[in-house]
Amino acid sequence: MSGRGGSVLLVALATTASLVASAPALVDVALPPPPPAPVAPPPTPLTADELTARTLPVVVTIDASAGWTGMTGTGIVITPDGTVVTNHHVVSGATDISAVSGADGLIYDAEVLGYDRERDLAVLRLGTASDLPAAAIAEDLPPVGSRVTAFGNSQGGGVVVATPGTIVEFDRNVVVRDATDGSRHRLTGMIRTDAPIRPGDSGGPLVDEYGTVVGINTAGAVQRNVDTSPDTTPEAYAVPITEAITVVEQVRTGVSEGSVHVGPTPRLGANVTTARKDGQDLGAEVLWVSYDSPAYHAGLDAGDVVVSFDGERVSSTGELEERLLRHRPGDVVSIEWTTENDERRSADIVLEVGPAR
Numbered sequence: 001m002s003g004r005g006g007s008v009l010l011v012a013l014a015t016t017a018s019l020v021a022s023a024p025a026l027v028d029v030a031l032p033p034p035p036p037a038p039v040a041p042p043p044t045p046l047t048a049d050e051l052t053a054r055t056l057p058v059v060v061t062i063d064a065s066a067g068w069t070g071m072t073g074t075g076i077v078i079t080p081d082g083t084v085v086t087n088h089h090v091v092s093g094a095t096d097i098s099a100v101s102g103a104d105g106l107i108y109d110a111e112v113l114g115y116d117r118e119r120d121l122a123v124l125r126l127g128t129a130s131d132l133p134a135a136a137i138a139e140d141l142p143p144v145g146s147r148v149t150a151f152g153n154s155q156g157g158g159v160v161v162a163t164p165g166t167i168v169e170f171d172r173n174v175v176v177r178d179a180t181d182g183s184r185h186r187l188t189g190m191i192r193t194d195a196p197i198r199p200g201d202s203g204g205p206l207v208d209e210y211g212t213v214v215g216i217n218t219a220g221a222v223q224r225n226v227d228t229s230p231d232t233t234p235e236a237y238a239v240p241i242t243e244a245i246t247v248v249e250q251v252r253t254g255v256s257e258g259s260v261h262v263g264p265t266p267r268l269g270a271n272v273t274t275a276r277k278d279g280q281d282l283g284a285e286v287l288w289v290s291y292d293s294p295a296y297h298a299g300l301d302a303g304d305v306v307v308s309f310d311g312e313r314v315s316s317t318g319e320l321e322e323r324l325l326r327h328r329p330g331d332v333v334s335i336e337w338t339t340e341n342d343e344r345r346s347a348d349i350v351l352e353v354g355p356a357r
Helices: 002-022 048-058 241-253 294-298 317-324
Strands: 059-066 069-077 083-086 096-101 107-116 121-126 147-153 160-177 184-193 205-207 213-220 236-240 260-262 265-267 270-277 280-289 305-309 332-338 344-350 352-354
Touching: 048 059, 048 147, 048 160, 048 205, 059 147, 069 147, 069 213, 083 241, 096 121, 107 241, 121 241, 147 213, 160 213, 160 236, 184 213, 213 241, 236 241, 241 260, 270 305, 270 317, 280 294, 280 317, 280 332, 294 344, 305 317
Parallel strands: none
Antiparallel strands: 059 069, 059 096, 069 083, 083 121, 096 107, 107 121, 107 260, 147 160, 147 205, 160 184, 184 236, 205 213, 213 236, 265 352, 270 280, 280 305, 305 332, 332 344
């Protein structure tokens, strides 16, 4: 028995030794690098018909009115639940705003959520809207020379028209005139194109060759002289969409900051202009006062000059507007003014809800 056990042990040892002796030596082998990933072909630009079919559903035509006066414009649907971005001058002063969707043809009541007067942008919400197509937004702007198309409610006729052109220049600063009241505003960092936009196009999308929004049509040069050559290159200006999205995101936070006003607009109820004498700005001169407004109940009258608001000096219309927009409807603020007889008066007023300004 002991001999057979010894024999088995010897076999086991021999087998183990054989395995050790026959194990191959480790050799480093350099593997070839993986083949490069295939390069995706560049996207094919859309035809004019394809571009229109893609863009129209994300466009709304806007009708903004205040009494007997009104403004027409265009807007871009940013979210399926009806967030729309347009130009501030389209809705400024309006008490009733409606929008017609290019996707379903429905008419929606629109509410101003917030705005930036300096960038000429406003953010609206379409009441009861849901599942609307939203615009494709560019993360980077195309280079100078790229083909673009401006879409808008041309001449306010309620029909969206496509106007092709090219990008001529970036970061352009321009002074524009409001067609309704003649006031002038300075806009900075604009995209200049040669797409001949028209009244009613304001707030509409400027899209690239693939239907991606790169800007918001804002202003166009108006031909002032019939002798001007018809071959003169059109000038049009758009707010870069990257700037617009920054304002939209700020409005969504629900907090006013910088030049962005969020929420209902406070109203004083007085139309003013800057009072000047010997080259100096003296305050905000009252042109007229709305009946039953906070200014009316305070005793302000035409010819009075507002010199202080909420404890801060006021030397111009712009300063009064700036201080006013820091507040919300319902706030109680102090106001001081001088009369035409140089009497100084003051009162505490309760601000009421007014239209976007």
